[in-house]
Amino acid sequence: MKLLVTGGAGFIGSCFIKYILNNHQDWSIVNLDALEYAGNPDNLREVENNSNYKFVHGNICNRVLVSDIMHECDCVVNFAAQTHVDRSIVSPDAFVETNIKGTFNLLDAALKSGGKRFVQISTDEVYGSIEEGYFTENSQVSPNSPYSASKASADLLALSYYSTYGLSVSVTRCSNNYGPNQYPEKLIPFFITRLLNDKTIPLYGDGLNVRDWLYVYDHCSAIEKVILSGRAGEVYNIGGHCEKTNIEIAKIILNYFGYDESRIEYVEDRLGHDRRYAIDNTKICSELGWAPSMKFEDGIKSTIDWYVNNKDWIINAGKRALMLAV
């Protein structure tokens, strides 16, 4: 299998590339990544000399480049995206550009180069907020932020390429991931790095927003199942059934470092902040035989350990982002 992975220098994409190269010696990967602030070549040091791996520095919106690379592959796994909700509230343009137009560009190239398998990596955020119960794949999309709206748009475009042209598209909608190599603007690495710098941890609103957490390598194994056996035209929810409020996450991380709750600083809530995300993962479990393997208590400990033991990675990630911002 020859994969075109987009956004493979980011958090989940880089873990996915390492996971696949470790588990499939006969697969090869071309990683197309624009190296935006969250894309970090350090995430891929251990595979950069692997003969089954090739990095291409480029943008998924570049039609010529994308159609050139597309010929080399059997299957596209599209991780490339602008991913931070707060940034989408301040400047949504880049989210429309990459998440919608970039996905369209990939779909069109996949179709025009003979019809490649296409796995669109999406998020549970497209369903919006739910007070009780769980979203299934048949639930209506009802996104509330420019980020989740751009992802929902890309999902619908991707599924239309199945309905209209018969392109072999599957969409995955995963809950919040945690693990190593996540750019420290997202909740868990943000809290960890703040505490490593002896600062407080800012918590939005009352801290009672609920997210379902999944260890990143469990997400990778689910995507592998979808590539191999997922049905075309179908959506697969990927979740850990591991709901935590943000304040619970804060307390777990504080506890690891031996701090009490006086380190929490309550700050004004995010605009349009979704209260609870929760998805039903029955379909992928029963149809594709997937199950998460990492217990949250073990995964969060090893995740915090990773950041504590990789302070250079944190510093370099911050420096790269600063350099890109000027």
Ligand SMILES: NC(=O)c1ccc[n+]([C@@H]2O[C@H](COP(=O)([O-])OP(=O)(O)OC[C@H]3O[C@@H](n4cnc5c(N)ncnc54)[C@H](O)[C@@H]3O)[C@@H](O)[C@H]2O)c1
């Ligand atoms: N992090 C989560 O909890 C989570 C949960 C569910 C779904 N997702 C989805 O998974 C995917 C990966 O998320 P992540 O957390 O690894 O994101 P990330 O922000 O860590 O990485 C995104 C990657 O995409 C690259 N990129 C951005 N714009 C690009 C462009 N125009 N062309 C090429 N590359 C570009 C960046 O350089 C970066 O390497 C996203 O599509 C996201 O919506 C993430």
